[in-house]
Amino acid sequence: MITSPTIDDLLEGVILSLDADIMPALDQPKAQATAQMIQSLLQGIRQLLPNYEAALTQEHNEMNAALRDAAAALAGVDGPEADRMRHRADELGSEPDLPAPPDKEALRLAHRLRSEAVRDCLYDLDVLQRDGVTAADESLTVLRAMLTPHYLSYMATFPVAGGMLGRG
């Protein structure tokens, strides 16, 4: 999976291009307003993305605790409403908390370090192969076999539509 440009870089690029390439060519006030709305929405997504999974996880765990505490506060209360409160606490509220997701930037950097290590292996294996070390062929195949599904996954999750747009 690609790590640079980042998803934030891509979104920022679209926002900048709307300013530089699109808005100067828009004659209609409604179209200009829509372009500004698109920019605003994209800016919101930029701010939402880095924290989205961490926030969902934290809120999930806090809701678990609150479901249990709210039911506990009704100790001694009878009736179907209080029973349903206790039931929710015993079911959903008693499920284990979710682990905190890894920090996105730390994950990106760790991924990048390993990608660079694999790349550097290619240089070393090339020297060995040119020196006639046949074991290097197998070693290279190991790396390539690991990489193939990564590229297939990348192509599937970041697809291209329309070929080279704008080129006739």
Place this chain on the structure above:
Amino acid sequence: MEEQLSAVLVEHFGDTDAVVVENLMALPGGFSRETFAFDAVVTRGEATTKMPMILRKDPPPSVALLQTSRLGEHNLIEALRANTGIPVSQSHCAVMDPTIFGEQAMIIERMPGNSQTSDLFNDGPDAGQVDDVVRHLCEVMVELHEASTEAIDPNGELRDPRGVGVDPSTWDSYMDTTLEYYINTYPEMEFDPLLLTVLDSFLWLRRNKPRPCPLGVVHGDFNPANFLYRDGEVSALIDWENSRIGDPREDLGWMVLMDVLADTQVMAHPVDEGGFLAYYNKLRGLDITPEELGYFTLFGTANIAVPVNSALARRTRKEQTEFLHLYMIQSSAPALMSFLSLVGYPGVPA
């Protein structure tokens, strides 16, 4: 810009009373140059002639995908016009003074014909012409590849146009120095380690050189967007900026990849000749194998990939903010799969 164009053309023609520029319009299309269509209304005495023209202008160096010379392209086009029957636009002049248009530029004839070559494919409106057009396209390429390099490049401008140490004095020296250039430049173009398969392919190319083939003038960006057609013939082969002395199989290999990226089927035609490669082989008697074509798909792609990915790397480092370069990170991604397939990665679909 109209005033500058008029002034340049008056000086170029030398014998005109006036040149009026009409219908100036920016064109989409070329990824590497800024292109404008216009009509030059040329007055000589009582006579007035309307001449369709194109201004090809360099982008600022920081966002240029390819650093090439407009004067070199002008000289090449005029040499092709003088020495071959290849359909090319007349190049009126190269404007090397960047103060006139902001960067180097050239003014060329705007040729007739449809530049929307996608109309030929996928049940497009001109699908009925595709065999005839591609047959002619193949014949044009054969003429280019068999053209005398001494006649087309008398001053040696095409021997190493990027000035990167390529030595085309023999086929082996050409291949070795070109591969050295690719491999040494890889660190500059690595906008993301995902490109490591490109490095893998460069190293693989060096380890697996095929049989030699006579060098010749190659177009350098022979792809489905770089020709115009009408009435079943190619009316112009365009965009000569990356032309050089090279192995002709590079042009064929680059077309293979661009056919995939552009969702066209140039290489499948003309059908009655068994496709582009079979017809090319028939005309030249070279017997280029599919394996060689695969090798030169990688090799020819590398020639474009090095400068283009270097530009994308500058965009990723935010040295400039050109949106096209971000788009190309996505649109060129299928090329990576072609690299995997051609080098022989396990598990890659054909």
